Amino acid sequence: MRGIFCVAIATLLATAALSSTIAPAAPDEGLVEYNTDTTNQLIYGNNQWSVSIKSANNTLVEKLTTSQKPNYLWIGCADSRVPPSTITGTTIGDIFVVRNIANVVDEHDLSMMSVIEYALLHLKVTHIIVAGHLNCGGIQSAINMTLENVNYLRPYLNTIEALTRNNPDHFPSSSSMSNSAAMLNKLTQFNVVRSLRIIKKTKVYQKALELNPNLKLEGWLYDVRTLWLNRFDDTHTSFEGVDFS
Numbered sequence: 669m670r671g672i673f674c675v676a677i678a679t680l681l682a683t684a685a686l687s688s689t690i691a692p693a694a695p696d697e698g699l700v701e702y703n704t705d706t707t708n709q710l711i712y713g714n715n716q717w718s719v720s721i722k723s724a725n726n727t728l729v730e731k732l733t734t735s736q737k738p739n740y741l742w743i744g745c746a747d748s749r750v751p752p753s754t755i756t757g758t759t760i761g762d763i764f765v766v767r768n769i770a771n772v773v774d775e776h777d778l779s780m781m782s783v784i785e786y787a788l789l790h791l792k793v794t795h796i797i798v799a800g801h802l803n804c805g806g807i808q809s810a811i812n813m814t815l816e817n818v819n820y821l822r823p824y825l826n827t828i829e830a831l832t833r834n835n836p837d838h839f840p841s842s843s844s845m846s847n848s849a850a851m852l853n854k855l856t857q858f859n860v861v862r863s864l865r866i867i868k869k870t871k872v873y874q875k876a877l878e879l880n881p882n883l884k885l886e887g888w889l890y891d892v893r894t895l896w897l898n899r900f901d902d903t904h905t906s907f908e909g910v911d912f913s
């Protein structure tokens with residue numbers, strides 16, 4: 669009896685070991701079925717996506733198995749409407765990403781700064797993009813300060829809100845525009861520009877610029893209405909192609 673038990677256990681362990689080496693089956697093989705359960709939807713989506721990308725470019729998948737060499741560092745908002753790879757039509761391995769509330773860059777934010785350091789000095793990306801977006805909930809919350817139970821959010825909101833106090837000509841305190849789309853959009857621009865300026869001052873960026881004088885640092889703005897990205901025009905201190913009215 670004990671021998672049979674041991675054989676059974678050994679068989680189970682062998683099966684488990686074998687199973688762990690088998691890649692998940694494609695959806696059409698019946699392992700994952702779509703239903704309304706949210707998590708299952710994601711697994712189903714992953715199965716669909718993995719099958720399609722392997723069939724389209726398995727060479728890329730194999731190449732990325734051992735290392736990455738992205739050209740871009742994307743500093744963006746965590747907003748679900750602004751997924752970098754999706755809105756730029758890029759694929760795995762193209763963009764190194766860090767996202768937080770309203771794409772705020774702060775030298776005291778270790779998460780943000782460690783990503784910037786790794787991207788610039790180790791991955792040696794050639795482009796840094798700070799991407800804000802219109803109708804940003806972080807920007808709106810910073811102006812209205814009506815969110816309750818704000819703890820970890822507070823430093824991000826305070827940083828954005830300070831932009832309005834430090835630029836009274838652009839953001840009059842008693843303005844009837846305080847909740848207007850125009851003011852929110854202007855603050856979104858200021859917030860991107862602020863992040864660009866912070867990055868420029870860092871030792872990491874200065875070092876990276878020494879190593880690669882062609883390193884690009886750009887501010888972009890994504891319009892959730894049109895789905896278009898717009899570059900910040902440094903010479904005109906505004907974003908091209910965005911209607912801020």
Ligand SMILES: [Zn+2]
Nearest residue numbers: 745747804805
């Ligand atoms: Zn946002």
